[in-house]
Amino acid sequence: MKTSILRSGSVVLVAWATSLFGWGNAHASVITGVCPDGSMFIVRNLADIPCAAAKRVAPDDMPPIKPEYLPRPYGWQRFQREQDPNNPYNLLEDLETRDAQRPPPRAPTSSRAALSEPPLPSVSEPVPPRVRDGGIQLSDQEIADLIQIVQLTQQRAPANLEIESNGSPSLRLQLAHSRGFEAQAKRGWASHGPPTSGPVLLFTAEALAPVVFHPNFTFAQGHTAFHANSEDPKQFGMLVGRPGALEAGTTLLGYVVLPPSIDLAQPIDVYWNDHRLAATLRP
């Protein structure tokens, strides 16, 4: 019994000692952990840890770890989000800042009215989207957002023309690429026929004075010159307004689907009639 206790005791001790030795060896030979950017490291020396403020992770915890489960610093995520040119909120941030600078709406002057009429929760009624040219469903709010996206995109990818009549500006044309709108339009078209693969551009035509506007756009890149067929909704469509005689202050919104061979990341010549502008629509 004693022997057996001793034996078992020695076994336990040896086992523990072995375990301790093994742990110590593991630390001495392999250091594992995670960097703040989410990457993992396995090094032999502390000096080889590739980042500051690394978090040590036991080797047993390393193999099943997947990078997407690792904690990501909030600052890194925020930086990435703010740098993403395809994040529509980046385009709208300026607008939000501008809105924030406006004076807040006036509070009710009558305290009695304020007491007797508790503020109702501001629930705006959902506006159903309407079917536009090309079968694209967009609400009025979405249309307003698209017009703003076209305007704000000019800061990053300028593509605008100001046409003069009799020495004064009469028409402002702006073009922009929106990945969100392109994806929505293509999803809709794919459900009604063969998919469309070319890039989709948005354009606005703002009448600064009474003017006649027809969407006589031509896009030229290399040896490709493209003029959209205005009768084919998979090439051209109006989302707001109709071409023709416009009164001052009118803004039209439309889209053009370009051939797949046109690369928006490369410079492109855009013509409206014989007016030309050079632009890179997806820099």
Add this chain to the structure above:
Amino acid sequence: MLGFWIALLLSPFAARTAESPEAIAPYAGLEARFHQDVNRIRNGRHLIPLIRDASLDVVARAHARDMAVRRYLSHVNPEGQNPLQRIQSAGIGGFSLAAENAGLTDKTDPNQEILQGWLESPVHRKNLHAPPFNRTGVGIARAADGTYYYTQLYVTVPRELAEALR
């Protein structure tokens, strides 16, 4: 056929003397009406008119005459020159886009026949209906057998460039 060879023989001598307008452009009236018809079609589609350019007329007429004399119908002549090269050889510059339509007919109303044919052909119609073109050259020539050969050149001189050069 006889007329064809006579024309060839006479042309060097004719070049030495001042050519009459009829010798330079024997189908000037036909060309003018063709130009008007094309602009009428463009106007119906809210497109800007094509302004006739004398230097482009020279290039278009030369190609129409060459096709009529050597009896071929192509944008590339037997020497391998394409329309762009012919335009550039004539010293014409300042344009950013260029195109050419060509055709032949032996019908009695050649303008109508050619225009109808171009409108029914997607490639030719594309040139006729292209919004940015603002200059044109028209050339009509007639072969010995009476066949009409047509060439119309279209170019874009960007408005901003044209205004800057004024």
